[in-house]
Amino acid sequence: MGRPSLVRGIFFCCADLRSLRLLHLAAAQWTSCSLLSTIRPMTRSSSPLWIFVKLVLVAAIVLFLAWIALLTYGKVAFAEALSLRTAITRNPGLADGLVPQGLTWHQPGKVFLTAGYMADGSPSRIYWIDPATEESGFYPLTSGSQPFYGHTGGLQFAGGFLYLADDGSGLYRFSGQLPASGSSMEIGQPIQLHCNASFVHASGGYIYVGEFNNDREYACTNNFSYNNTYHSAIIAKYRPGSFGNPVAVYSIPNEIQGMVILTDGTLVLSQSYGLSPSRFHLYPPAGQLKTGRTMHGTEVIFLGEPERTVEAPPMSEDLDLYQGQLVYLTEAASKKYRFGNLYLDRKIYSLRFD
Secondary structure (H helix, E strand, O other): OOOHHHHHHHHHHHHOHHHHHHHHHHHHHHHOOOOOOOOOOOOHHHOHHHHHHHHHHHHHHHHHHHHHHHHHHHHHHOHHHHHHEEEEEEOOOHHHOEEEEEEEEEOOOOEEEEEEEEOOOOOOEEEEEOOOOOOEEEEEEEEOOEEOOOOOOOEEEEOOEEEEEEOOOEEEEEEOOOOOOOOOEEOOOOEOOOOOOOEEEEEOOEEEEEOOOOOOOOOOOOOEEEOOEEEOEEEEEEEOOEOOOOOEEEEEOOOEEEEEEOOOOOEEEEEOOOOOOEEEEEEOHHHOEEEEEEEOOEEEEEOOOOOEEEEEOOOEEEEEEEOOEEEEEEOOOOOOOOOHHHHOOOEEEEEOOO
16 A cells, blocks of 8 residues: 555545445345345445445545655655755666665666565576666576575675675675676675675775674674673675785674765765664764774774764665765665555665765
């Protein structure tokens, strides 16, 4: 019931008195013992069908008003984010059942790539979309020539390679050359790291891999306490092609879905889980605190209280840079999350921080 056209259709259908009269007569015939018997007159108030139609009509009106209220709430609660963001192109694959997780700009192909798992349980996919024409397609994923069913996470194009995070297995690094649309894309075997690979970003010649923690079903163990604040998740910073000890570790808050480093060095974290508001936390260089302590053989940088937080509609996922601005998508518009569809966040968005 997330579409006003559907509600209007139900309303006008049920409001047609002539149609209701025909339904009433049909109900009278159905309840009689024989179509040949005398049909006793039935008042609308006593007709089970009329009562049912009225209930449907009332339910449709209530749902429509609830949807309007939700949209109104969203415009007020997320006014700042809505004023800062711009829709770039559609979020591809939603009609096919993709639950999008990862996003990156593929400069050679001039396309956005999105990664996700399929709501129907079929192999995971990477979609491409040309923002100029909105033409799109997809690549079913394979690992070791076998269909890949991973949850997937962040996606990043850097240095001619694609990096795909998958919390259940690790980080995949494979050729960034795009095959013919519809062809399978081989992602190889996972690289095991110092954290669960939930998201990935490239900046300044380094690869950043981070993990999602919620202290419950997604619990991490990279525990660190600083200034009376306790974290269990990290972002590990690596040199490309060298995934031994990281060159830096960032201790981060819970429920982080993606990251990006802006051109001025500000680190932005995408935080979301369930139907709670999405939050974009901004940490300028001065807010990236050097602790003087180490983890995994390197110094820990602590991300505590952000300088600024922008709240947005639920279920934000991966981040990347496009034309110098942060871009993101959400999984709320997928077929898996019907309630999230009510926010109508079906695009890839840029978000500026003026």
